[in-house]
Amino acid sequence: MISKNEIKYIQSLYHKKVRDEAELFIAEGIKLVDELLNSPFVIRKIYATKEWAGTAAFPATIITEQHELDKISNLSTPNQVLAIVEQKKLTHQPIEKNKITLVLDGIQDPGNLGTIIRTADWFGITQIIANTDTADVYNSKVVQSTMGSIIRVNVWYKDIEQWLSTASVPVFGALLNGQSIYKTTKIKEGILVIGNESKGIRSNILPFIKHAITIPGSGHAESLNAAVATGIILSHLLQ
Amino acid sequence: MISKNEIKYIQSLYHKKVRDEAELFIAEGIKLVDELLNSPFVIRKIYATKEWAGTAAFPATIITEQHELDKISNLSTPNQVLAIVEQKKLTHQPIEKNKITLVLDGIQDPGNLGTIIRTADWFGITQIIANTDTADVYNSKVVQSTMGSIIRVNVWYKDIEQWLSTASVPVFGALLNGQSIYKTTKIKEGILVIGNESKGIRSNILPFIKHAITIPGSGHAESLNAAVATGIILSHLLQ
Known part of the structure; x- marks a missing residue:
């Protein structure tokens, strides 16, 4: 009772x-x-x-x-x-070296954030830097859609513009006019930036993207879901 | 008013x-x-x-x-x-030849179904066969999450066991113990079966899967979201 x-x-x-x-x-x-x-x-x-x-x-x-x-x-x-x-207290700072770090430029949908965390976990990625306007990792819809991956993946909320300005590893970004995922070389360290569902990667973040990458599509959809795009890019960057 | x-x-x-x-x-x-x-x-x-x-x-x-x-x-x-x-009246039967057809073995979540339809559209796939227990394509959550792709992708509801028994093109299936996506050859025609979110591809469907394929993961997530898995596999099968 x-x-x-x-x-x-x-x-x-x-x-x-x-x-x-x-x-x-x-x-x-x-x-x-x-x-x-x-x-x-x-x-x-x-x-x-x-x-x-x-x-x-x-x-x-x-x-x-x-x-x-x-x-x-x-x-x-x-x-x-x-x-x-x-809630988990993140005592250490994210480390970039020898790792892949995901950076989220304001993912809004809790289901998308949870699914991105789950996808990161699948590929062995344990750190995500989310811009401060990203959905809350402790929102119950996020928690549930991580399917347990919230236990293993750390999410830091930061001003990503500032954070990226200090990054010392290659920065990749999912954009519509970049190099095809089928032609990118495989990486062992680096940062992958995923844009907001409707705005994509915002203009203040674009200057940090040194390697724009694109998922070629032969159909007519305007874009892919952010979590699906994250999964596809990771599968090609990390194979 | x-x-x-x-x-x-x-x-x-x-x-x-x-x-x-x-x-x-x-x-x-x-x-x-x-x-x-x-x-x-x-x-x-x-x-x-x-x-x-x-x-x-x-x-x-x-x-x-x-x-x-x-x-x-x-x-x-x-x-x-x-x-x-x-609602669209599907007057013709799905054609398998020279096409990729998605087969859904009972996807339950409307958001997943909508995102799968959107992903199919991105890769130029226009036909989906859904087992009769799959979420309804005209459920408003499905409609909205297709982001317009419902216009271009046709979804037929069928007993997929029966339908697959007449298939005359290679049948691929997303399974945990198949060949790595990184080693599969690219295809121009065939069927890709995606399993239910919790049960995967059900046992009555397994005998039809001639090419089991797997997304290798180095992390600890138990599985990938169905829409994310669909996107990753399509990006490797079709590149």
């Missing part, structure tokens, strides 16, 4: 301001919560059905009624368990 | 059953509606702000109040115009 105040508090964590002040976020579902329990993330509290709680080592507040879970969940089909988790 | 009955009717079109009986669907936003007006699709009715209606050749029912638009829209930020459009 969850109290009304607890329900209110959990719902308030869906708002960035409250979330950031409390330095917490919400993660849902059996798979993601299990992964978090087996990670360095600190779980503050778990709400779960009897079924989940019966098999878990972590003590949970039992949810007896489906409508309680519906109230605290942000999923269309709530799945047994919801965890309140401490 | 829209009547209450009209609002109710439009809202009912967000349900597949009503939509299919009426053979209609809803499309929203300036860009998409403009593209539809310049396409073979038949627009049945348009609801728009004065601003949009003032510049358009198509007669619109004027929306005077924002809350009216909010009521009929399915977008979090409604954008000036909403069209009721006739």
Whole structure:
């Protein structure tokens, strides 16, 4: 049984301001919560059905009624368990050398950001620098769509114009008039900049792009989804 | 001014059953509606702000109040115009020869389906065979996330097991234990099967996959998003 105040508090964590002040976020579902329990993330509290709680080592507040879970969940089909988790404190600065770093110039859609994080993780990329106007990594839609990759990929929020001005490795950018991905050489270190969904890479960032790259298309779509473009470019740059 | 009955009717079109009986669907936003007006699709009715209606050749029912638009829209930020459009009648059968055909084994997420359609369009693929349990192409979330590609890409709903049993071109499938995309030869005709988000390609479909292909990953994500995987594989098969 969850109290009304607890329900209110959990719902308030869906708002960035409250979330950031409390330095917490919400993660849902059996798979993601299990992964978090087996990670360095600190779980503050778990709400779960009897079924989940019966098999878990972590003590949970039992949810007896489906409508309680519906109230605290942000999923269309709530799945047994919801965890309140401490946000990761990024103690070190991102390192560029011998690594690929993704730079996001203001990705707006939470699903896109989550999918980009998941794609980065697939290709072994563990650091993302997001311009300060990028969607919040602790937005619950982002958390869910990373499918667990939020555990392994670090996202720093920075003024990317300033950050890129100090970069000492090759800077690639996804643009419409660059070199074909089929002709780029494979890289082991560098920065890949991905633009905003509607504006692309903004004009103040363009001067930093030393290697513009393009995904040739023979059809009529105007552009690719940002996460799809990220995946395609990474698969060609890193193979 | 829209009547209450009209609002109710439009809202009912967000349900597949009503939509299919009426053979209609809803499309929203300036860009998409403009593209539809310049396409073979038949627009049945348009609801728009004065601003949009003032510049358009198509007669619109004027929306005077924002809350009216909010009521009929399915977008979090409604954008000036909403069209009721006739569903495309697919008169011909899909042709396999000299083409790439995508086959979807039950993609569930509307955003994924829309993004796959958009990605197909980017690579010049115009035909998709979706198993009957795939999300509905006329679901408004699918329509919106195709970003206009719904105009150019045809989606047939079929029992794909039966359909694949008659296929006469090479059948590729995205699997975890196939040949690396970096080693596959480029193709000009063939079928690419993409699996369901959680189950992958189902066991009854596996016997048809003559060329299993895999996207090697060096990280720790368990899988890639279905649309991202589609984009990566297409970019390597078609380059």
